Amino acid sequence: MAKITFSGRQLLKAAKQFEKGLLDEVSDVVYETARLIQTHAKALAPFDDGGLKDSIEMKMIGKYNAEVTVGANYAIYVEYGTGVYAEGPGGSRAKKIPWSYYSEKLGHWVTTEGMKAQPFWGPAVDAGRDYFKKEMRRLGL
Incomplete structure (x- = not known):
């Protein structure tokens, strides 16, 4: 059986590398989740003149936060009827x-x-939430 020994400095360096890798993966999951919500919402949004689909935007705010918005002022009427x-x-x-x-x-x-209601936002957010939870479990978080 092999014996592995870490000194204090080696252990600290290994822990920092592990933490950085994990945080990079979390950032990727945040980005992927936001992109999934945007893509799903655009796919489900009904098409008339394209204004609703075009108004669905995503942007990263820092490394661990993302924002997906619907800019069309009539979106709530489409979502809920x-x-x-x-x-x-x-x-x-x-x-x-x-x-x-x-x-x-x-x-x-x-x-x-x-x-009649034509839900596009709620189902997209539900899909994003499911994806995020699955990926966080995969990372052990």
Whole structure:
């Protein structure tokens, strides 16, 4: 049987190298998780003019923090639905159902009772959370 001996300096050096390698792996997992959430959200987001998909961005904030954002101001309505179809927190806040609005895109008035939810954000965050937990367990954290 082989005997391995570390002096105090050798042990400290080995521990620092191990810690740096582990911290680098954690940073990689944070990046990969954020990228996964962004990619998944973009894949699930419905496509009309591309504004919603284009507004989903990811950036690293330091080495161990990432931020994934959805910039489209109507994203919450897509995620949770509107009118009689609203599923999110608080349900519908429509004062009158059905309601009418003028569509610049269509060039005429449209009457609606709402839009069904098309979740893209929640499922993407769930997938990211599952990935992050799996990778942290793999690293022994």
